[in-house]
Amino acid sequence: MREIFIERDERLLRIAIKDNNTLMESFVEENSDEPKIGEIYKGRVKNIVPAINSIFIDIGLEKEAYMYFSKELKEEGIKKGQEFLVEIIKEPINNKGAKVSKNISVPGRFMVITKGGYGINYSKRISNEEEKLKISDIISPVDGYGITIRTEAVNASEEVLLEEKIRLLRVIYEMEQKLKYSLNLGKIYGDNMILNRVISENLGNKCKIIINNEEDTKAVKEALAESKDIIIEEYKGATSLFDAYGIEKEILKLRHKKVALNCGGNIVIDKTEAMYVIDVNSSKNIKGRSFDKTILETNVEAAKEIGRQIRLRNLGGIIVIDFIDMRDFSQKAIVMDALKDALKEDKGNVKVFPFTELDLVQIARKRRGKSIYEYLEEGCKRCNMEGFVLKLSYIEKLIKNEVIKAEKENSIKSFYIELDKNYEEMVRGDIFSFVANINSLKNEIYLNFVDGIEGYKIEPLIFNSQKENVKNYKINAYEKYE
Incomplete structure (x- = not known):
């Protein structure tokens, strides 16, 4: 059974997907005005630079967006000052604005409609010709639009498919009206983009959705009112x-480079400037008598786990896998099938290349949104930003959870907390915010900064003798309320 967990707080929207109690994917979106993948904006051409084949577009934000000055756009005769709709296909990075496309698309649960496309296309997972014929009898092409049929459409009724087609076309029509009559540049489509996308792409026949936010619960229930097999619960x-x-x-385990395999082997994931490199090791997998079988077993299990880790960590760009050398060529085919099968649910643009002469496998994957590391980590100030540490805001969230549990289960109101010295300057600069963020304005907090720990340690203080031992680290009332 698939479970989708949706957690929203004042700073982040986080979504996790489990299949049969195994975490398969995790998405994070920051509450900010930055453009996000899938959003659609009304834009105006600010500049055309043929030398770098780029068009720069004002979309009403501080940073201009850009798009590739393709042959089609040149033939179209795009001019400076022209206004049109654009879709965000790559989020801004550092000083570089968002990358956009003129081919806007609107996704639904059963299909995606793209303005400027043509005809009816089918998901790769719809291979049955009878199913394609059945859908083509229901969904007819629309001039000037491309319609991509999703896998779930196979199980949908004619009425539901037609309703979604009409709804998606109406959304595009309304956006075109805004382009025509609105004077302002800016976003016109894409509120709750990641939530809507994850829901539409990941629902199966049996699915449970757990949500911690009342408004999100209401929105999901309204969107899935006709889906009787889907259970929706609000977490309180x-x-x-x-x-x-x-x-x-x-x-938190995703910060570790090494991932253990059930067979006793492991994989090690390293990031270089140009790519991700994944090494497969047999390690403790020495129980089998056959050397070849042991290698095959380790490589197959590694292939499955690598597919999961790529999706979980949202790895993008070039990924190179160094499997354990296999003497039997047929074993390579088995491992390759396992790897492709592990990535078949990946909604990103992923391509797996055959084994090279050096027994390496290369994967090219277009990352969807930001990597999870960007929300977990920040540069380490004490090592000139060459290393990474957990973000203070994330540590505060973890400490807050432990404080709440200790209060609820044992009515504890006093805590000794150790933080890595990396955070000392930030925390001492605003003690009030730190204590408030860990839900402890009414608690006794003893705070110490030490070297050599990963993030933090927290100890509930039950006895007076414990408090006496750490009395020098107590945060005074005036510090909490200054």
Whole structure:
């Protein structure tokens, strides 16, 4: 059974997907005005630079967006000052604005309609010709639009498919009206983009959705009112949703390079300037008598886990995998099938290349949104930003969960906290915010900064003798309320 967990707080929207109790994907979106993938804006051509084949577009934000000055656009005769709709296809990075496309698309649960496309296309997972014929009898082409049929459409009724087609075309028509009559540049489509996208792409026949936010619960229930097999629950626990369901611990594990395999082997994921490199090791997998079988077993399990880790960590660009050398060519085909099968649910643009002469496998993957590391980590100030540490805001979230649990289960109101010295300057600069963020304005907090720990340690203080031992680290009342 598939489970989708949706957790929203004042800063982030986080979504996790589990299949049969195994975490498969995790998405994070920051509450900000930055453009996000899939959003659609009314834009105006600010500049055309043929030398770098780029068009720069004002979309009403501080940074201009850009798009490739393709042959088609040259033939179209795009001019400076011209206004049209654009879709965000790559989020802004550093000083570079968002990358956009003139071919806007609107996704639904059963199909995606693209303005400027042509005809009816089908998901690669719809291979049955009878199913394609059945859908083509229901969904007819529309001039000037491309319609991509999603896998779930196979199980939908004629009425539902037609209703969605009409709804998506209406959305595009309304956007075109805004382009024509609105004077302002800016976003005209895409509120709750990541939430809507994840829901539409990941619903199966049996699915459970757990949500911690009342407005999100209402929106999801309205969107899925006709889906009777989908269970929707609102979570009202004291700690965060991800903490309550053990997802937080699994996300923290994604910072580790080494991932253990059940067979006793492991994979090691390293990031270089140009690519990700994944090494497969047999390690403790020495129980089998056959050397070839042991290698095959390790490589197959590694291939499955690598597919999961690529999706979970949202790895993008070039990924190179160094499997354990296999003497038998037929074993390579088995491993390749396992890898492709592990990536078949990946909604990103992913391509797996055959084994090279050096027994390496290369994967090219277009990352969807930001990597999870960008929300977990920040540069380490003490090592001139060459290394990475957990973000203070994330550590505060983790500490808050532990404080709430200790208060609820044992009525504890006093805590000794150790933080890595990396955070000392930030925390001492605003003690009030730190204590407030860990839900402890009314608690006794003893705070110490030490070297050599990963993030933090927290200890509930039950006895007076414990408090006496750390009395020098107590945060005074005036510090909490200054």
